[in-house]
Amino acid sequence: MNFNDKGYTTEQLTELYKAILLPRMIEEKMLVLLRQGKISKWFSGIGQEAIAVGVTAALQQQEWIMPLHRNLGVFTGRNMPLHKLFMQWQGNKEGYSNGRERSFHFGSAPHYVCGMISHLGPQLALADGAALAYKLKGEQKVAVAFSGDGGTSEGDFHEALNTAAVWDLPVIFIIENNGYGLSTPVNEQYRCESLVDKAKGYGMEGIRIDGNNILEVYDTIKGVRDYCISHQKPYFIECITFRMRGHEEASGVKYVPPELFQQWEQKDPVKNFEAWLVNDKRMSTATIAAIKNDTKAYIEAELAIAFEAQNIVPHTEVEVADVYKKVTEHFGATMLHNDAVTYKETGFTSDKKFINAISDALKMSMDQHPQLVLMGQDIAEYGGAFKVTEGMVAVYGKHRVRNTPLCESAIIGTALGLSLEGFKSVVEMQFADFVTVGFNQIINNLAKIHYRWGQNADVVVRMPTGGGVGAGPFHSQSNEAWFAHTPGLKVVYPSAPEDAKGLLIAAINDPNPVMFFEHKALYRSISGPVPNGYYEVPIGKARHIQAGTDISVITYGAGVHWALDYAKNHPNISLDILDLRSLLPLDYDAIAAAVQRTGKVVVLHEDTLTGGFGGEIAAWIGEHCFDQLDAPVMRCASLDTPIPFNIDLEKNFMAYSRLHDVIEKLAGY
Structure with a gap:
């Protein structure tokens, strides 16, 4: 492995060494904790550290990164408190996701790290959005998104790259090509010779680099970042690497030919960089040993803090209340x-x-x-x-x-x-x-x-x-x-x-x-x-459209007009009409009041009957308002078929074609 320091000072190289050593030693500790049952799952990035560490070191601290499973170096590179990371991995309340997420499925806005989802491709488009924001604000920044070789097979990969290219967005797309998508080798993922070949098809520049050489990664990202900002264009980087563990620890590595591990062990990004630093007389073996001892002590001290965290005590009210961000501003409306x-x-x-x-x-x-x-x-x-x-x-x-x-x-x-x-x-x-x-x-x-x-x-x-x-x-x-x-x-x-x-x-x-x-x-x-x-108009509040004494029609959208039209043409039946306006959140108080007003309820909507939202309303009324009912709650919905094109077939499909029969039946109780 050829390291070219390009004039980097010993201090800079030392910081890079500390940065790449930390995630390696954390991972080694995590594998011990996994065997001890103190964490439940781990996605190892051993063998790939140079990419995440080199990328993060080359960016500004306030530039968004969209990392994935094997990018621990992003989190440590953004100086996220290690004890808090340990709490996250242990599923503790004091972690970054309050115990609601696993391993690396979390983010932190103060650190400009965006939490991933298991569907890997969609994270690429989020970088488009952050980069668009930079462009609109005139800021000299880039956004970075990681993907693996497997993720390039997803439609989201194409959509995100195409959008970035068409809109001239300053995005760096990092592809960590480690040869496998779980157990699927790259020859079963794509037929192009190299993934970087795809860049040209989107009208963007691209480069293929040694993803195990931290100086090559760092230097490439710094140059590409300058290019993206000055040209206001995206860039594609394929990093060749290899993971030395399974997709996650439980999956094992039996599907990988043993000789590949032997080959890539010789390309270990941490050991090779360390050996070069010593051989080039940038650092002494004593300095290396001292850094390792300090790193080990830091990890153990932070882990001790994490182990002191209290177990989660679930509070249903807290969980439900935290699904939405509270609405605090109405901007003068x-x-x-x-x-x-x-x-x-x-x-x-x-x-x-x-x-x-x-x-x-x-x-x-x-x-x-x-x-x-x-x-x-x-x-x-x-x-x-x-x-x-x-x-x-x-x-x-x-x-x-x-x-x-x-x-x-x-x-x-x-x-x-x-x-x-x-x-x-x-x-x-x-x-x-x-x-x-x-x-x-x-x-x-x-x-x-x-x-x-x-x-x-x-x-x-x-x-x-x-x-x-x-x-x-x-x-x-x-x-x-x-x-x-x-x-x-x-x-x-x-x-x-x-x-x-x-x-x-x-x-x-x-x-x-x-x-x-x-x-x-x-x-x-x-x-x-x-x-x-x-x-x-407040979201989550229904509107009482018309007062009536015989039957309550609970509806929304076009159903409101069907109900009003029916009431106009059938003055012998007094319809009470409630327009829900919002389905989530739902105005249960208004629904209960509608039931109380007449004791008979039709839930009307255009959607098909089976699985339509009316089933939820009917079930809630049956559970909470049973003593107010004088008849079963009835649903009036469209046919359980796709909606047809022919106008006569469409009319037959629509719920309003059955509204009269439903109301007549309910009125007869």
Whole structure:
């Protein structure tokens, strides 16, 4: 191994040696603790330390890094207290995730380290978001994302690199090619000769380096960092290395030919660097021994502190309360409670269509929040598929109203990366159906990040949803129930222009991820009075639309208008109508009041019956309001089929085609 110090001082080389030695000695101690049963799992990076250590040392302390399993050197390189790291690995309350996460699945915003998820590829797009924030702020910084050779097979790898290239983002993508994705060798992962060959296909520069040579890693990253900042472009680095342990300790290494361990033992990044320092007379053997003794003492002292930590005592209230970041700011918005609304503080009202109310909310929020970014396919000059953002790019510029490549996962990940730097973002799904491509980012990254390590995801995902427009099974689905099942998300679904504006403003002001459903059939068919001012409608509060004495209809979205229309055409039945407006969190008090008012309940929604959100409402009523019921709770939902294209078939599919039969049946009890 050829070390070229390029004029580094002995002091600099000593610091690099200490930096690479520390994670090696920590790992050796962790393997002992694992055998003793004091930790439950460990992903070893022995043999790969030069990459994480060299990368971290070459960056500024306030540049975001997205590490993975084998990057202990990132955490130690950012000077995170070792006793706190030990507490994290032991699942202790005083760790970085309050005992809620394992091993390296955590982050720390003060140290600019972003916690990984097990789905490795999505972390790459978060670096895009952090880098976009640097670009928008004019800061001379880069973001760095790690991936393994296996992760390059994931679609998120392509999406993140393509987005970084198209948007000219200062991101460094580090690929640790250790030859195996768990047990799968690289010849079963890709067919290109080298992974760095992929860089050219994205229009970015790339280089392949010896990942076991810490000076080569350090020097390369310093130069690449300067390039990314000066050219405002991404860069791809493939680091060739090898892991000397299993994917994790329980998996073993039987699938690896023994001769590979012999070959790579000769390339050990710590031992070779140490030998070079001694042979080049940069350090003496006595100095090396003293550093090792000091490091061992430091590890033992920090471990002793960790062992003193108290066992976790679970508190259900604490766990539930920490799913969301508390909403502390409303940014000057007036709060409207619609059962007794006055518009004195919001200015006069105007009659607006549903779609215009949403546009108004976006415009006012863009004015209110200079660090709010809109992203989505065709939303700039074209104005989006439904023209919600038409004209906005002329006012706010393409840096804030951003057309995206066709990559829902990367854009949602980018939005989360923007949150790391204090930005807000609104991501438009062209159709709610297309969110499936970004499902992982929403469910596993956005929703869980605050509960896992206290980082909020200040992201709104706009979801043009629903049928009634003859668009068929891939443009008309009602998929709100998918997200209402996920703790950490908020799910909002307005039915009226006034609520659409106020709820969207509230969603943007909310520091938590919000899935904001907009029924496409309501965009231009529904109008109503909308306050001209900047106001919020509270998320999690239902609205009592109409008082009645016979049957309570609990619904949301287009269902509200179906119920109102039915009541108008059947004056012999007195319907009480409750518009939920928010599905997560849910207004249980309003639901209980609706049950009490009539004793008979229909839960109405456009989604299919099986697995639809109405089942949750019906179950809750049966459990908590049974003594108030005069009949079984009935659900009125769409057929358990995909939504068809033909208009007559679609009408037959829709829940409203069965509403009369359900109400008649319930009225007969």
